[in-house]
Amino acid sequence: xxxxxxxxxxxxxxxxxxxxxxxxxxxxxxxxxxxxxxxxxxxxxxxxxxxxxxxxxxxxxxxxxxxxxxxxxxxxxxxxxxxxxxxxxxxxxxxxxxxxxxxxxxxxxxxxxxxxxxxxxxxxxxxxxxxxxxxxxxxxxxxxxxxxxxxxxxxxxxxxxxxxxxxxxxxxxxxxxxxxxxxxxxxxxxxxxxxxxxxxxxxxxxxxxxxxxxxxxxxxxxxxxxxxxxxxxxxxxxxxxxxxxxxxxxxxxxxxxxxxxxxxxxxxxxxxxxxxxxxxxxxxxxxxxxxxxxxxxxxxxxxxxxx
Amino acid sequence: xxxxxxxxxxxxxxxxxxxxxxxxxxxxxxxxxxxxxxxxxxxxxxxxxxxxxxxxxxxxxxxxxxxxxxxxxxxxxxxxxxxxxxxxxxxxxxxxxxxxxxxxxxxxxxxxxxxxxxxxxxxxxxxxxxxxxxxxxxxxxxxxxxxxxxxxxxxxxxxxxxxxxxxxxxxxxxxxxxxxxxxxxxxxxxxxxxxxxxxxxxxxxxxxxxxxxxxxxxxxxxxxxxxxxxxxxxxxxxxxxxxxxxxxxxxxxxxxxxxxxxxxxxxxxxxxxxxxxxxxxxxxxxxxxxxxxxxxxxxxxxxxxxxxxxxxxxxxxxxxxxxxxxxxxxxxxxxxxxxxxxxxxxxxxxxxxxxxxxxxxxxxxxxxxxxxxxxxxxxxxxxxxxxxxxxxxxxxxxxxxxxxxxxxxxxxxxxxxxxxxxxxxxxxxxxxxxx
Numbered sequence: 001x002x003x004x005x006x007x008x009x010x011x012x013x014x015x016x017x018x019x020x021x022x023x024x025x026x027x028x029x030x031x032x033x034x035x036x037x038x039x040x041x042x043x044x045x046x047x048x049x050x051x052x053x054x055x056x057x058x059x060x061x062x063x064x065x066x067x068x069x070x071x072x073x074x075x076x077x078x079x080x081x082x083x084x085x086x087x088x089x090x091x092x093x094x095x096x097x098x099x100x101x102x103x104x105x106x107x108x109x110x111x112x113x114x115x116x117x118x119x120x121x122x123x124x125x126x127x128x129x130x131x132x133x134x135x136x137x138x139x140x141x142x143x144x145x146x147x148x149x150x151x152x153x154x155x156x157x158x159x160x161x162x163x164x165x166x167x168x169x170x171x172x173x174x175x176x177x178x179x180x181x182x183x184x185x186x187x188x189x190x191x192x193x194x195x196x197x198x199x200x201x202x203x204x205x206x207x208x209x210x211x212x213x214x215x216x217x218x219x220x221x222x223x224x225x226x227x228x229x230x231x232x233x234x235x236x237x238x239x240x241x242x243x244x245x246x247x248x249x250x251x252x253x254x255x256x257x258x259x260x261x262x263x264x265x266x267x268x269x270x271x272x273x274x275x276x277x278x279x280x281x282x283x284x285x286x287x288x289x290x291x292x293x294x295x296x297x298x299x300x301x302x303x304x305x306x307x
Numbered sequence: 308x309x310x311x312x313x314x315x316x317x318x319x320x321x322x323x324x325x326x327x328x329x330x331x332x333x334x335x336x337x338x339x340x341x342x343x344x345x346x347x348x349x350x351x352x353x354x355x356x357x358x359x360x361x362x363x364x365x366x367x368x369x370x371x372x373x374x375x376x377x378x379x380x381x382x383x384x385x386x387x388x389x390x391x392x393x394x395x396x397x398x399x400x401x402x403x404x405x406x407x408x409x410x411x412x413x414x415x416x417x418x419x420x421x422x423x424x425x426x427x428x429x430x431x432x433x434x435x436x437x438x439x440x441x442x443x444x445x446x447x448x449x450x451x452x453x454x455x456x457x458x459x460x461x462x463x464x465x466x467x468x469x470x471x472x473x474x475x476x477x478x479x480x481x482x483x484x485x486x487x488x489x490x491x492x493x494x495x496x497x498x499x500x501x502x503x504x505x506x507x508x509x510x511x512x513x514x515x516x517x518x519x520x521x522x523x524x525x526x527x528x529x530x531x532x533x534x535x536x537x538x539x540x541x542x543x544x545x546x547x548x549x550x551x552x553x554x555x556x557x558x559x560x561x562x563x564x565x566x567x568x569x570x571x572x573x574x575x576x577x578x579x580x581x582x583x584x585x586x587x588x589x590x591x592x593x594x595x596x597x598x599x600x601x602x603x604x605x606x607x608x609x610x611x612x613x614x615x616x617x618x619x620x621x622x623x624x625x626x627x628x629x630x631x632x633x634x635x636x637x638x639x640x641x642x643x644x645x646x647x648x649x650x651x652x653x654x655x656x657x658x659x660x661x662x663x664x665x666x667x668x669x670x671x672x673x674x675x676x677x678x679x680x681x682x683x684x685x686x687x688x689x690x691x692x693x694x695x696x697x698x699x700x701x702x703x704x705x706x707x708x709x710x711x712x713x714x715x716x717x718x719x720x721x722x723x724x725x726x727x728x729x730x731x732x733x734x735x736x737x738x739x740x741x742x
Contacts (some may be wrong), residue, residue, distance in 0.1 A: 012516075091632055111634035112518045113588030132636070134518030169518055196521060197512035231505075 003301040007119040007126040010135035011176040023145050025297035043072035046303055047102040049074045055110040059129050063106050067296035096121040103303045125302045127164045139263050140173035142291040146283055150259055155182030160212045162188045163222025166195040170263045175201050188212030192233050209244050213254045220261045221246050221272045247273040259283050309333045313345040314365035320668040321684035330369055332691040335734035364695050370667045372404025372692030374674035377620035380481050384413025389712045390406040395434035397645040397711035399738040401728025404692035405682055409469040417442040418454045422461040434737050437462040443482045447471055455485055464678045468493035480537050487543035494546045497530035505637045509597040513582040522597050524552040527658030531555050535562045547571040549622050551596040553606030560615040563681040570677050572618040575651035578607045590631045590638035592717040608660045617673040621648040625713020643713040696730035702726050
C-alpha cells in the first residue's frame with residue numbers, strides 16, 4: 001500500500017483510510033528505532049530537503065532522524081526569513097530546490113498556505129511541517145498514534161484541547177483528525193483565544209478549563225505564545241496560569257485514566273504545572289518518540305519504492 | 308463628423324427611457340434621439356445629412372457611457388502595475404467612458420502638479436475621460452489636510468485617502484466641512500486599523516479553518532458609523548467606498564432614511580464571491596475590504612435593489628505577478644475590475660435583482676451624480692459618451708488577453724453574458740468589436 005497522493009498538506013483532506021494506513025505503517029516503524037542499528041535501506045538514494053522558514057528544533061530533528069533511519073539523504077535549510085530579506089521569494093527558493101531534484105520537501109512556514117503554494121509549483125512531494133495557524137498534520141498524526149497506542153482506540157473518546165486555539169495549527173489538525181476518527185472534541189481557552197465560528201468545526205466550546213476537562217479521556221494542552229500578550233490577547237501570564245494551567249487539583253475533574261498531552265515546547269508552570277508534565281498521566285515524551293515513526297511512515301508512503 | 312446608431316434599445320435612467328430608438332451624434336454631442344431618424348431608402352435624407360457613419364445596433368442596448376468612480380491607475384510611480392494608457396484602454400474595453408482614479412500613487416496625488424500630470428497624461432492618451440481624486444491628507448498620512456481648493460481648480464473631482472482610513476476624527480470632520488463648502492464629496496475608505504490589524508481575509512468560519520487572521524465586519528462598520536455620525540452632525544456630503552458587509556448596508560440605509568447626505572458604492576466582487584473563494588489560498592481573490600459571506604452578498608444585492616447602494620465601482624486594482632505570487636498573507640490586496648465589472652454586474656440583471664435601467668443607474672447616472680460630472684445621460688446636448696452593450700453576447704474571460712497590465716483576476720475562465728461592444732467617448736469610437 002502507498003498513499004495515492006503527491007503531498008501531505010493537512011489532515012483536512014486525508015480520508016479515514018489514509019489516516020489508518022499512516023498510523024498502521026507508523027506502528028511497524030516503531031521497532032526500527034529500538035534496534036541497535038537504527039537504519040533500514042528503504043529510502044536509500046532518496047533526497048529529502050527540510051526547508052524551515054520558522055525556528056524549530058523538535059519537528060526538524062524528528063524529520064531528519066526519520067529520513068536518516070530510512071537511509072535517505074536529508075538536507076536542512078533554515079531559511080528563517082533571511083532569503084526573504086534578500087528579496088528571494090518562496091517561489092524562487094522552490095524552483096531552485098526543484099532544479100536540484102530532491103524527492104521530498106518538508107516545509108515549515110509562518111504563513112498559512114505556504115506549503116500549498118509550494119505544492120502547486122514543484123513536482124516533488126511536499127510535507128507540511130506546520131504552516132502559520134493553519135495545519136500541522138504530522139503533529140496530529142503522532143498525537144492520534146499516541147492516543148491509539150495508549151487507549152487502544154480513538155472513536156468514542158472525549159478529548160479536550162486547551163489554550164490559544166485561535167493561533168494553533170496543532171489544534172486545527174487535531175480537530176480534523178480526531179473528529180474523523182470518531183472522537184468527541186472539546187476546545188477551551190480564554191474567549192479571545194477562541195476563533196470565530198469554531199463550533200462549526202464540530203467541536204464543543206468552553207471558555208473555562210474546569211468545564212472543558214470534566215470527564216475527558218485526553219487533555220491536550222497547547223503552548224501559550226508569550227508574545228501574544230502584546231497583541232492584547234490576554235492580560236498577563238499570571239492571570240493566564242491562574243485560570244488555564246493544568247495542575248494537580250483540576251486534573252481530578254477528568255477521568256481517572258486521563259492522558260495528558262502537549263505538542264511542546266512546554267512553558268512549565270504556565271499552561272501546565274511541572275508535576276503534571278512529568279507525572280504519571282503525561283505521555284508527552286511518547287508523543288516525541290511516535291513523531292519519528294509517523295514521519296518515517298509518511299516519507300515511506302510518499303516516496304518509498306514503487307508499488 | 309456625424310455618427311448615427313440605429314435600431315438600438317436606448318436605456319437612459321436620467322430620462323426614464325427604455326425604448327427602441329436611433330441616436331445621432333454630431334461634433335461630440337448627442338444631437339438627436341428618436342424613432343426613425345434613419346429612414347432606409349430615403350435618398351434625400353441621406354444626401355442632406357452629409358457625411359454620416361451609420362451603425363446598425365439592432366438588438367443591442369445603447370446606454371450612457373459607463374462611469375467607474377473607483378479605480379487605481381498606478382501612475383505616477385507604479386507603472387509596472389498599470390499606466391494611465393493601459394488603464395484607459397482597459398476601461399474602454401470594459402465599456403467605461405469615464406473613470407476616476409484614486410490618489411495612492413507615488414507620489415501621492417496630494418498636490419496640483421500630480422493632479423495636472425494625470426489629467427495631461429490622460430488627455431494625451433485620448434481614450435477615456437480620467438478624473439483624478441486627490442488625497443484628503445498630505446501623503447495620505449492622515450495628519451495635514453491637502454489644499455482642497457487648489458486641487459479642485461487643477462481638476463480633482465473628489466478627495467479620498469483610499470487604501471487607508473482617516474483615523475483622526477477631527478481631521479475627517481474638517482475635511483467633510485471644507486469639501487462640502489464647495490460641493491465636493493469626501494470618499495471614505497472605512498476601516499478601523501486596530502480591528503483589522505494583521506488580517507488578510509474576512510473573519511469567520513473560513514478564516515478559522517484556514518488559520519488566517521481575520522478582518523472582522525466590524526472593522527468596516529464601526530468606521531462607517533463614525534463617518535455617518537460626523538456627516539449627519541455637520542450636514543456634509545459623504546461617499547462610502549467599497550461597501551462589503553450587511554451591517555454597513557444597514558447603517559447606510561438607516562442614515563439615508565434620516566436624511567444624511569451619504570452615498571455608497573460596492574464592487575462587483577463583493578456581490579459575486581464570498582470568502583469561500585480563498586479556500587485554496589488564491590491570492591487573486593485577496594482584496595481589502597475582504598470578500599465576506601453569503602449573508603453579506605444577499606444584503607449587498609438588497610442594498611443595490613432598494614437604492615441604499617447608489618453605485619457599482621470596480622475598485623480596479625492592478626498588480627504585477629510579483630505582488631501576488633507570494634505567500635497569501637504577504638500578497639498585495641486588490642483585483643483588476645475594469646474589464647469584468649459590466650459582465651459581473653449583468654448577472655444582477657439575469658438574477659432579477661436589477662432591471663437594465665437600474666443597472667445603468669448604478670453604473671453611469673448615479674456615479675456621475677456622486678462626482679457631479681456632467682455625464683451619465685443621453686440627453687440632447689450632452690457629451691456623446693455612449694456605450695453599446697450586446698446583452699446576449701456570451702464570452703469567456705482570459706486574463707492574458709485583458710488590456711490592463713494587471714492580470715490579477717479570480718474570474719479567469721468565467722463565462723459572462725452581456726458585453727460592451729462599442730465605447731464612444733466624446734463622439735469618437737474608442738473601442739469596437741462590432742462588425
